[in-house]
Amino acid sequence: MKKNALRCLTMIAILMTAIPRAFAETRTISWDPVTTYADGTSIEAGKTVSYTAYWTTDAGLSPASLHQIASSLAQTAAAFDPDLQGMKGGQTVYFTAKSVLSTGESSAFSIAYPWVVPLGTPSRNPAAPANIGVAGPVASAVAEVWRLTWNSVTTYGDGASLEPGRTVQYMPYWTTDPALSPASLKPLASSMSATTLEFNPVVQKMIKNQVAYLTVIAILDNGDQSSPGAVLTWRVDNEGPVAPSGGKISKR
C-alpha cells in the first residue's frame, strides 16, 4: 500500500546556469533524485524514475493552474525560458514536480518552490520574424523538398531599427505542439543568415499529413533572441487544397 506512493520530491532549487547566449534567458530548475518510496524503502533495482516539472502562479498548486515545463525526464533538471513560458518579470511563480515509476506509480506534487522572476534588463531583443510561409515541393528529383521563407528582421521588438552593422541570424524550428513549448521545438537547420530554407520533411522525420507548426526565431549578434515568429500551421507534404467547385449565383 505504502509503496504506491513515491517519496515526494524535495529540495527543488532554481539554478542560474551558464547557458549559451542564444538562449540567454534560460534558467534551470533542478531537484534531488527520487530513490525511495514514501515509506522510505528503496525503489527496486530495474525500476526507473522519470520526472515532470511544472510552474504556476498559484501557491496552492491547483492542477488546472499548472504549466508543464517538461515531462518524462530521466534527468533531475529542466531548462526553461521565463519569457517563452509566459512568466512576467517581478511575478512570483511556484515550481513543482512529480516523479513517475516505470511501473506507472506516481508521486504527489512536490512542495511549491517560490521564485521571483527577474525583471532583467530592458528588452532589446529583436523582433520576431514575420510572414512565415511554406511552398513546394520545389524539387522532386530525389526527394520532396519544401521551402520555408520569412521576412528579414530589421528592428527590435519595440519597433526601433537595428543599428547599422548589426547582424541577425535565424533559427527555424518545427514542432507538433501548438503551444510551441521550448522542449518540443526541433531545429530545421542550424542558425543561418538567409531568410529562406529548403528542407526535406522525410529527413526531419515529419509524417505526411501530420499537422506541424513552423516558426523562426531571430538571434542578434550579441545573442539576444526574439520570441518565436508567428506560427505557420502546415499539414505536412500536402500540395494545397483543390479548388472549390459547384459555384452558382442565385437571387434572393
Added chain:
Amino acid sequence: MLHRATLRGFTVILAATVLLAGCGGGGEAPQSQVSPAPGTASVFAWSPPATFNDNTPLNPAVDIDYYELYLRRDPNFTDSDQPAVQIAAVANLPSTDGRSVVKSSVTEFTLEQIPSIPAGNVLYVSMRAVGIDKQKSAFMSPVAWERS
C-alpha cells in the same frame, strides 16, 4: 424577441467574416457599393474542397483558412489578379436555440457585400481556397454574374 436577437447576431457575424482586400482584377473604376433591395441580393454559393491536390482527404473546417473571391469582366483569371474579398472558411453561428455558438463552414457569400465592384452588366466570379498553411488552390471555374 429571441428570434429577432438571433437574426441580428447572425448578420453581425456574417459581416465579420469578410476581410477586405484589394479591388478586383477587372481594371475598371469601382462603383459605389449599394445595399441590395430585398429579393435582389446575388448570393454566390460553392462546395468546399474535400481533398488536397494529392487526393488525401481534407476537412474544410480545419484545413481551409479562408477563401479568396475574384471578380473580372472576362473569365480569364490569372495569378496576378487581386482578390476582391477574403471570406473566412469557418463562421461562428448561433445555434438553433440561439443560446450558444457553433462553428460552421462558410459556403455562400452575398456579392453585394464586396466593397469595390467593377462596373459592368456581366462580371465573372471565381474563387480560390487558401489552406491554413497559406497554400492556395487553383481558381474554380468562373461563374457569370448577370447584374442587370
